[in-house]
Amino acid sequence: MDAHDQVSVLENRWDDATAAGLSPEALLVYRSNLLGSDKRITNYGGGNTSSKIAMRDPLTGETVEVLWVKGSGGDIGSIKLDGFATLYMDKLHALRGIYKGTDQEDEMVGLYNHCTFNLNPRATSIDTALHGFINHPHVDHVHPDAIIAIAASADSRALTQEIFGDEIGWVPWRRPGFELGFWLKKFADENPKAKGLVLEAHGLFTWGETQKDCYETTVGTINKAIAFLAERSRGKVIFGGERIAPAAPEERRAVAASLMPVIRGLISREGPLKLGHFDDSPEVLEFVGSKALAALAPLGTSCPDHFLRTKIAPLVLDFDPATQTVADLLPGLPAALETYRAGYTAYYERCKHANSPKLRDPNAVVYLIPGIGMLTFAADKATARIAGEFYRNAINVMRGASTISTYRGLPEQEAFDIEYWLLEEAKLQRMPKPRSLAGKIAFITGGAGGIGMASARRLMQDGACVMICDIDREVLETSRQELAKTFGADTVGTVWADVTKEDAIIAAFRETAATFGGLDVCVCNAGIASAAPLEDTSLALWQKNIDILSTGYFLTSREAFRLMKDQAIGGSIIMVASKNALVASPGASAYCTAKASELHLSRCVALEGAPLGIRSNVVNPDAVLRGSRIWKGEWGDQRAASYQKSSLEELDEVYRQRSLLKRSVYPEDIAEGIAFFASEISSKSTGNIINIDAGNANAFSR
Known part of the structure; x- marks a missing residue:
């Protein structure tokens, strides 16, 4: 836990007035959302909740007992009614007679479908038996850092007894399934006064006779653990003390911005593109700069929910910002990543079973850099961010456990059996096919304008993350809110820049790299328009057009080119020019000349970018x-x-x-041309032009 969490207990947020008018099912949603809203209780997608509710059987009309339990892959913080699986309790209990032992665990999950109440299509969770077999109407299972710190301690059983007495029990580590369900039932039946139990290396189960009782028991139990850890930690040196001091915030982000594209390129060359997330929160900096980092990091995480998101262990990069620069770190990256991949492959070979799924991506998810922070990479931005949050939970757990006892990670074989569990593999196989631009990062200048926003929406529809760059700060924020509402906050970022200012453009691309991990698509779109006869064109008007439409496109494409070159996985630079790049118009010499320069600049970029897989093309709108x-x-x-x-x-x-x-011709039409050049459909096109002008014979390209 961080310093704040050690002294700050959870608030009881149950509101009797709100709860009074809710049905039993709606109360379950209310209770779940309350628990899931606080990351100290459980992280995104973690834990589950259940209630046993009397309902009318649609077949017989009789009243039957139905288990409502969070379905597979759900999140209790945002879950709605349709996120719960529903099962006939009598049929679920009947499965106990079929179960013959641990070799049947996976087979039993398939039988849950035969217990479904009211044809509910929601897939059941592997934790269903754990909830169903406890003879109490309402059950919570959560993964609080404070509890897992106790559960992952070498003497977790004794600590549990010391903190909770007979109110909260303890069971040894067991992978979730039917067998663990029997263990929980046995404990609850034999200890009628108990209100829950700690699962070694895993988390907390609590129960209650009412929804409110269950919620308050969960919160109260966690608060006891928070208070205990705070008291035991007082005055103690955390993680053995500091070994490497944090760099200044600006330096930390600059190092991350330089490292992330290189790492992204190295781990994306032979598989799907990855997106990155940077975290330099106080608890991360404390851990990565500590004397205990070398001993604790290889142990990995203990809680299965943490482990599934973060892999067997992080990759620690040796670095000291006081004596080194990022230039010292970059040359060793390929070897460090290859060493991790070899180690992960060896782990797979040691632990695999005859029926194990094939080796998955052997690259690290979590990268720890002393003095700088933590980088995480995953197939999408939200998953990368959440992986970081889970590892931060793991840091909190290690912090608490190593302060009051000795931290223990999940045994290697147990970790493998969870990571390569056939049921987890089946869940992965059920995931929808990635969209065509999934994993790609786009940067759009003039991004808050008509063509810029239409292009952002179009690219995001196909799965891209987009950084909107614009000179209008107020419109930038409005645009971000609109896109976040439709596509999710993780998929859109904003950055202010005047495209005529070199420092501003360099900073904008640095921020893009630190936010998403790199760059795949750059749309040069910032623009102005002007009209004046040649003799009335002032030098100021001429220079303004050249500054924005020519120099601005040069600075933007140059920085995009540099970033794509560092990544070494290619990219697409798209310049939004104009019909006037091809055909002159009277009374617009400054505009036409600047637009023509964009066209020729794109061709130059195409020539130099081709050996690097960097394509450059032009979209010519009109009117x-x-x-x-x-x-x-x-x-x-x-x-x-x-x-x-x-x-x-x-x-x-x-x-x-x-x-x-x-x-x-509308902005959405231009966006289609941009999407074409951003996608793999145009992978063999560079130095090309698409006119989107509803037809103009004078502008036919020659």
Whole structure:
């Protein structure tokens, strides 16, 4: 636990007024959401809750007892009614007569389907028997750091007795399943006054006669453990004391930004792309900089929920920011990663069974860097973040256990049997196929405008994470909120930059690397528009066009190129130019010249990027009025006046009739072209142009 958690107990958040009007099923949801809302109780996806509820059988009309228990893969913090599996209790108990021993564990899970109440399609959890066999109406199973610190201690049984007396019991480690369900039933039957028990190296089970009793027992039990750890830890040196001091916050993030793309490239070359997450929270920095790091990190985690997210052990990178720079660390990365992969493969070979699933990705999930923090990588951003949260839980557990006793990780064979459990493999196989841009990271300048937002939405629909870059801070935040609401907060980031400022663009790409781990797609889209006869074009107007549309595109593409080169897994740079990149227009010399430079810049990037797998292509829009901030300003007024029109709607009609196809061009149309060049469908295209202008003969590329 961190310093705050040691002295801060959980709040009892049960509200009788809210609970009074809820049905038994809704009360279960309420209780579950309360527990899942506090990471000190259980992390995302961890733990489960249940209630045994009298219900009308749809077949017989009789009242039957039904077990409502969190379904497989759910999260109690956000679960709704449809997240619970429902089983006839009498049928579930009938399975006890079929069970012949531990060799049948996996087979028994398949029989849960025969116990389903009311044709509920929700898949049952492997913990179903643990809840169903305890002879109490309401049961909680959670993974609080404070409890696991006790459960993962060498003398966890004695500590449990010392803290809780006979109120909370203890059972030795056992993988979840039917056998453990029998153990829990036996304890609960033989200890009628007990309110729960600690599972060695795993977590906490509690129960109650009412939903409120169950909730309050869970919270109260955790609070006793928090208070005990706080008292026992007072005045003690944590993790053996500090070995390496943390670098300054700016340096930590800069090191992470430099390391993450290189690591991402090395672990993504022979498999799916990975997304990264950086954590330099106080508890992480305390652990990675401690004298105990070398001894504790190889032990891995104890709780199965932690282990499944974080792998057998983290990869520790030897580093001291006081005497080294990131340049000292980079050359050794390939060897360090290869050593980890070899070790993981050896672990697999030592522990595998005849029917074990094939070796999975042997790369580390968690990377610990003294003085800097923790990096985590996974197939999507949310999973990478959650893996970091779980390892932070593991740090809290190691902190508590090593302070009051001796920390013990999960035995290697037990860890393997959970990681490569056939039931876990079946769960993985049920996961939907990744979308076409899953794992990819896109950076969009002018990202809060019409084309920028349409492009962000389009790329995110196909699974990409997007960093929106814009000069308008207020619109940036509005855009972030809109995209986060639709696609999830993990998938979108924002960064302010003036594309004409070199330092700002460098910082924007550094932030992108630190946020998501690297870069795969760069959309150069920031823009302005202007009109003036050549003789009336001021140097200031000329320079403004060149600064934003030419220099801005150069700075953006250069930094994207550098980042993609460091990653060494290719990439796609897309420049949003204009019809005027191909055909000049009177009264717009500055604009047309700057746009033409974008086209030639893209070709230069294509030439230099090809050996590195970096592609560069151009999308040429024309007359995209809807959603454009440019057209809402002076440019729109000028264009409307030149055609003697009084509104943008009338001007849009002019452009529609001017096109060969007599159709308007919208931001979503441009986004389709960008999505094409971002995807593997266009993997053999570079140095190319797509005109999205509803047809303009003068702009046909030659």
